[in-house]
Amino acid sequence: MIFFPSDVFVVMAAVGATLSIATSSSTQSVSLWDFLTLDMSKSVIVSMEIPFASADTVFRSYKIMPRSENAHAYVNAAFVMQFNSSTSTVTGEPTLVFGGIQAHDIQATQTAAMLEGANLLQKDTLTTALAKLEGEIVPVTTPVSSSAKYLKSLAISLFYKYYLAVIYDHVDPRVQSAAVPFQRPLSTGTQTYGTKPSEYPVTEPMTKLTALLQTSGEAEYTTDVPPLPHECAAAFVLSPQANCKITGVDFSTAEGMPGFIKGLTAADIPGDNNFMTMGTAEPVLVSDVCEYAGQAVAIVVAETQRQADEIALAVKVSYESQGKPLLTIADAIAAGSYFEDPGRQPIEVGDAKAAIAKSARTVEGTISCDSQYHFHMETQTSLVIPEAEGYMVYSSTQWTQRTQAAVAAVLGINNSSVDVSVRRVGGAYGGKITRSHWIAAACGLAAHATGRPVRMHLDIDTNMKMIGKRIPYYATFTIGCTEDGILNGIEATVYNNCGWCNNDNALGMALDHIDNAYYVPNWLVTPKACKTNIAANTATRSPGTCPGIFIMEGMIDQVARTLGLDPDTVRRANLYKKDQVTPIDIPLTYCNISTLWDDLYSSAEVESRKAAAAKFNEENRWRKRGLSVVPVRFWMEWGWAVPYTVHINIYAADGTVAICHGGVEVGQGINTKVAQVAAKTLGIPLDTISVKPSNTLIGPNDITTGGSITSELCCLGTLRACNELNERISPVRAANPKATWKELVAACNDQGVNLSVENFVEEKTDYQYSYNAYGVGCTEVEIDVLTGELQILRVDILYDCGDSINPDIDVGQVEGAFTMGLGYWLTEKLIFDQDSGQLLTHNTWVYH
């Protein structure tokens, strides 16, 4: 159940509006309060009448909501009173209306009665009113609402704000800010970077090659592939219960619905019921053991997507619960529910226990971070077409090779009989590395069963309920340090919530990054991967790394708080120096984090702004400002990554070039960067280069796109491939120094020079991680102490990216990532029903 506190109602009820309601035979005037219980059958609202207010009326309305747009209120309120400003007394009885406290709006009638005739400048008027109101506000909560405590405090705070607004001229400046609504000022931004014109088009800021197509609406995503003859659609039927045994799937209602073609269950799978061809098997459709609410039980195939979606809801799934589901890390810890393999060995450097014991100060604490839905604007999508010799698969996927393997395995056919192609993906952020295979496999199954092309475009509800998301983390820690906050040793246990399956567990990466940018000589970090009854979580933009860094930053803050030190001082004092060795035994041969820190501290005027914030806080009881500076060190992990393949053709007829690489264009601009490198290396114009859709013919065994490494490695492959082409062309070039590119290419072809080349990018690095990217960010925030509303006043980010291949693209990535981070840390969270395990925050009305 969701409460939807109407903003219109609260305002109009407070001003005493009435509705004119007509039936075919009569018209009546009804107060908004009576309207709540009026039988509206065969009736229409004809008009609303708003009475005129007197000149001494003070009206205010308030809405506190999770985000500033498109969200219903936590609490909304509207207040009306007649205030005699010369005597400072209230004339008559005020009207105080609150929404979001109970199912319908309420009026604080006792508080209003108490205020009749009261002198608002007398201090005990306010305290008495607040006490009265406290008793009248009795919140009713739902699983997706805030706590009763917060809702009540909001209601009281809003009344207090109104009170101050009414007597504003008499209010102490220190509390005045409470009377003014928390305004979100205009956002602005600037972007600064360097370029190397001698290298152009490499390092040249330029827009994406296909931006033309994308702005004209002609860019084709997987669902946009034109419809095929006899095409049909499919939808998943989801389990309504976590941790259960499926006892039956009833298609009887479904079969009678318009458009129904077939219902498919696990029994219809010709090959393996497993879309993860490496790691733990994950079923396409469950038939017995069902781990989580939202796991797919069946597929409905229908003539259209709308019909399939509707019919899927009419399929009845019967089940036997196997016990209360485990949903959170706390649940898993209490039940001792862990995966045997946490993903890596504990980190042990020096002797952390001894170092802590010998330290002047000991700091303890815990910290956690939650999940996040990828929210790619294009949901999971696939189209599978049966062909004479196999299947053609279009998939919104980051990993064509494993999508191919999944479809082949599920159908029990050769990989070589399955072709996968993806031109571009409408956002992925890790959600389409492994999860996409599931949808492709389901379409493959349906295509096999019907002999027809099958398309599946998940609606957002299904996508959110069925597919795993960002892995939550929780850490406990003990730190030994000096009086000045220099870190001697850290002992920590890091838990994460993999969901029911740990195929995409990134706990190892979290531990690899737990030091972030700080030197600590002694470590003991123990990983524990929790098993729960929720969807198998997956890679999500900086999986493992971001939470690991967050844990370290939390530890630093705890040290600063406990010791009463400025967190900036603690951070700066512990920053890595060049050639120091990290806990995973890799030396930092390049390390400029201290320089970046100092540069940003200066350019962002941190010192003076901190002083200004402190002064602001002194002068404002109900608004507070704070600044935070955070360094980031991010390992570039090539070790798991390779290979990527880059294939380049020069067409002899006109000298134009086609490139096909093993990465996938997911919005990160990889195709543009690859083309820039080719243009530069071959010395040809950008517009003679086409980058082709990624597919399984080129790079049959390439790794997934991800890890922030794909663009640079495919560019490396492009560079090497073009160098090889240049080598082949050079004798012909030497013999024809005045030839144009077209003439050169034609001549090469005549002489039997092979103008098609492939480079297999296989970087053997000394370590799993090849180098680091460093950055520093400073954020200033203001919060309204009474409501919890916050405003980000200013963000400065200084990022060392080396020579950016395309600053436009890279700046766009940083800004987009930062904004996604705001959602991660500030608003996005998942809420589950405790008994069924169902995801309650499964669409944009409740997921913020």
Add this chain to the structure above:
Amino acid sequence: IVKVPVDITVNGRTYSDEVEPRQLLVHFIRENAALTGTKVGCDTSQCGSCTVTMDRVSVKSCTTLTVQANGSSITTIEGLSDGVDLHPLQEAFWNNHGLQCGFCTPGMIMAASELLRINPDPSREEIREGLEGNLCRCTGNQNIVLAVEDAARTMGG
């Protein structure tokens, strides 16, 4: 299945068809008119990927019934240019890197088109308010605002 006849003009071409009364306009555009530039993003009328203009007013086509559009003239992203040159908004989004994955872009541009029709010289605040019905996960929105500003300048606002 009950079907109702409609005549809807999309990008200057009239489509006469019989549709279910409950069919959403976005599906009419994508299927009956075979114009896939308009996207389905969120099913909850929040994200704006489905934005088109209907008789010059922007609407979320996922929350408009096809039958409501009967007799109307719809413009989708594909119809924005004159067929020869890009519309200044399209050019501006391109030049200002106002897109990454591009999925939200058609809806973003269509919403901006009505914003600029009503208010040819919007302040940055007005641009941000005018686009409050459109979500973008990739860009962080900075460059989108710059793109609309740029387009407004080009269009002589």
